Amino acid sequence: MLSKSQARWFFVGGxxxxxxxxxxxxxxxxxxxxxxxNQDQMTAAVVRGKHIWDRNNCMGCHTILGEGAYYAPxxxxxxxxxxxxxxxxxxxxxxxxxxxxxxxxxxxxxxxEIQDLVAFLExxxxxxxxxxxxxxxxxxxxxVASRSTSASTAARPAYFDTICVACHSVGGAGGSVGPAxxxxxxxxxxxxxxxxxxxxxxxxxxxAMPNLHLPDATRSELVSWLASLK
Amino acid sequence: xxxxxxxxxxLFFATSxxxxxxxxxxxxxxxxxxxxxxxxxxxxxFNAARSTHLNLLVVWLLSxxxxxxxxxxxxxxxxxxxxxxxxxxxxxxxxIVGVIAIIGFQFxxxxxxxxxxxxxxxxxxxxxxxxxxxxxxxxxxxxxxxFTTTSIVLFVGLTAAALLYLPGMITFDSQVLDSYxxxxxxHLWVEGVWELIxxxxxxxxxxxxxxxxxxxxxxxxxxxxxxxxxxGILGTGHHYYYIGTPDYWLWIGGIFSAMEPLAFLGMxxxxxxxxxxxxxxxxxxxxxxWTVGCGVMSFVGAGxxxxxxxxxxxxxxTHGTLxxxxxxxxxxxxxxxxxxxxxxxxxxxxMTGRKLYDHWIPEWAFWVSNVGMMGMTGAFxxxxxxxxxxxxxxxxxxxxxxxxxxxxxxxxxxxxxLLSVGIGLYILNFIQYGxxxxxxxxxxxx
Ligand code: HEM
Ligand SMILES: [Fe+2]
Numbered sequence: 106m107l108s109k110s111q112a113r114w115f116f117v118g119g120x121x122x123x124x125x126x127x128x129x130x131x132x133x134x135x136x137x138x139x140x141x142x143n144q145d146q147m148t149a150a151v152v153r154g155k156h157i158w159d160r161n162n163c164m165g166c167h168t169i170l171g172e173g174a175y176y177a178p179x180x181x182x183x184x185x186x187x188x189x190x191x192x193x194x195x196x197x198x199x200x201x202x203x204x205x206x207x208x209x210x211x212x213x214x215x216x217x218e219i220q221d222l223v224a225f226l227e228x229x230x231x232x233x234x235x236x237x238x239x240x241x242x243x244x245x246x247x248x249v250a251s252r253s254t255s256a257s258t259a260a261r262p263a264y265f266d267t268i269c270v271a272c273h274s275v276g277g278a279g280g281s282v283g284p285a286x287x288x289x290x291x292x293x294x295x296x297x298x299x300x301x302x303x304x305x306x307x308x309x310x311x312x313a314m315p316n317l318h319l320p321d322a323t324r325s326e327l328v329s330w331l332a333s334l335k
Numbered sequence: 336x337x338x339x340x341x342x343x344x345x346l347f348f349a350t351s352x353x354x355x356x357x358x359x360x361x362x363x364x365x366x367x368x369x370x371x372x373x374x375x376x377x378x379x380x381f382n383a384a385r386s387t388h389l390n391l392l393v394v395w396l397l398s399x400x401x402x403x404x405x406x407x408x409x410x411x412x413x414x415x416x417x418x419x420x421x422x423x424x425x426x427x428x429x430x431i432v433g434v435i436a437i438i439g440f441q442f443x444x445x446x447x448x449x450x451x452x453x454x455x456x457x458x459x460x461x462x463x464x465x466x467x468x469x470x471x472x473x474x475x476x477x478x479x480x481x482f483t484t485t486s487i488v489l490f491v492g493l494t495a496a497a498l499l500y501l502p503g504m505i506t507f508d509s510q511v512l513d514s515y516x517x518x519x520x521x522h523l524w525v526e527g528v529w530e531l532i533x534x535x536x537x538x539x540x541x542x543x544x545x546x547x548x549x550x551x552x553x554x555x556x557x558x559x560x561x562x563x564x565x566x567g568i569l570g571t572g573h574h575y576y577y578i579g580t581p582d583y584w585l586w587i588g589g590i591f592s593a594m595e596p597l598a599f600l601g602m603x604x605x606x607x608x609x610x611x612x613x614x615x616x617x618x619x620x621x622x623x624x625w626t627v628g629c630g631v632m633s634f635v636g637a638g639x640x641x642x643x644x645x646x647x648x649x650x651x652x653t654h655g656t657l658x659x660x661x662x663x664x665x666x667x668x669x670x671x672x673x674x675x676x677x678x679x680x681x682x683x684x685x686m687t688g689r690k691l692y693d694h695w696i697p698e699w700a701f702w703v704s705n706v707g708m709m710g711m712t713g714a715f716x717x718x719x720x721x722x723x724x725x726x727x728x729x730x731x732x733x734x735x736x737x738x739x740x741x742x743x744x745x746x747x748x749x750x751x752x753l754l755s756v757g758i759g760l761y762i763l764n765f766i767q768y769g770x771x772x773x774x775x776x777x778x779x780x781x
Contacts, residue, residue, distance in 0.1 A: 115558065119565040134515070235577055238655075
């Protein structure tokens, strides 16, 4: 039968042995991590973004690399999911993008800070994470309605797909915060569309559509496309 | 109690009870926010409530461990505490640091790193405080010249816990490295050195409460903590699957962390076995309930529910979901909350000289709080599994999936109310005991 001193040796010996292996593996991991995390892409902006992330304790609501809190979306692949432009617009005023939803903190970030955060999130998204987060494997084969269902003459502006689709759908694909925009050209004239896009809250106080501060060129491109959706 | 200075334990226990109450309060704030009632959002946003909830937990458990050590070590070493004054100073300092940290969180003075939110400046104070504590305990053992296994295991556990706090104090520019070393603290604490602390306290209580021979108990203690480190050190790998670390961690972490439940199973069998062997003759039945309960519930929470998501194939889907919260709650409760509560239940009658254990209040406190925690774990489990299937497996949008599982937070709140009633009764009992008394000091006492 095992004696007490044998038991003690089992404890001391086991701990020393596996502790040594752990240290060895840590040294090896530290050697491999630079390649896996794309060290060469860790710009000053990425590092600043990481510290803004820490300072504001974003991890207290979100998970990143699957670590943190479960109150807000996983952000490891957020750049892939939403695009950089969308995130930059979102961070200016989170509540405007998700009216009436669970609230994020309304931060007062400067445009530079927002760029740093976006750079950080973009860098995070490229880390080799052994496949996390996984692609949904039970997804019902979503019928993505063909984008040409709305007869349209003008080309679909890229800006629409980076920002507007988060809230609007066209041809069945897109968000549902705002109304579907199929046939919007029948409902609104180009002039009305232009006034609306310039400043929605001025047209309709209290509306859930935010003022996106669109540059004039982007606005007119959007207007001519929207007006053609009949 | 045998020695007058053991009474300082009371201060630490009282702090524990107070902070535990606050921890539960902040938990309710978060549960309501998940349910859609976030009325406090502008004053206490979710991330502030959460950091407060986690750090209150850590501080009240540490305070409980310190109290347990101050009670247990003099008894084991057979002498007064090296310096009672130092113990009081160290207690006050712990409280001050804790209060500053908790208030600071409300103003955004923190580091956004789960469990290690305490800002760097305060980290140094924490380290100094813990060093004072370890010095005081160490000198007591040294001067006592009676080196029992339980006190050595406890001491090694406390010292290692202090050392392992240090990797958490390094600043990294890389999220991957930050995370890598954050687990040196968090994982190697709860699945490593804190288990030594738990094992030491539990063995002491079993020796006192069951009357089983010390040699037998201490031998098994070594075997169990041996298993803890054998599996738990490389088991850290279960946090290195998906954070940008090499892929050999998938199988190393998987294999070794899958063996971790053995240590907890050992702990459970050990507690139940010793209690049966001793015939449960000790009049303080409640203290034995908490001790054996600790063994059993730590197996359920850490061993069984930990195993449920520790294999990489499973963790790929559950990583970063409410499944983690399910496990975290029951594991902390079963292993560490209950061992502190067992020690308090054992020490209070001895420190105060009042025998208030044979009563419905402490008895209901035990059952109601445990049933409440099981209910909470169930609510998190249902919410977590549903989240995995809706969001991760089927690709539903995060906020939409959260809406779908919202109702389980109502269940969570109901169960949490039950837990709160149980804890309320426990604290009522604690208050009824009153303060430690001079009459309770009797050198002949065990
Ligand atoms: C008393 C002991 C334990 C306690 C107090 C505990 C507590 C926790 C907590 C709080 C977390 C979340 C940590 C964070 O995200 O910062 C966690 C994560 C985890 N625990 Fe434990 N645990 C214990 C034992 C175990 C055991 C024995 C296993 C395995 C068999 C295990 C498996 C895991 C896994 C796989 C995760 C990662 C979840 C994820 O992020 O995907 N735990 N634990
Ligand atoms: Fe772990």
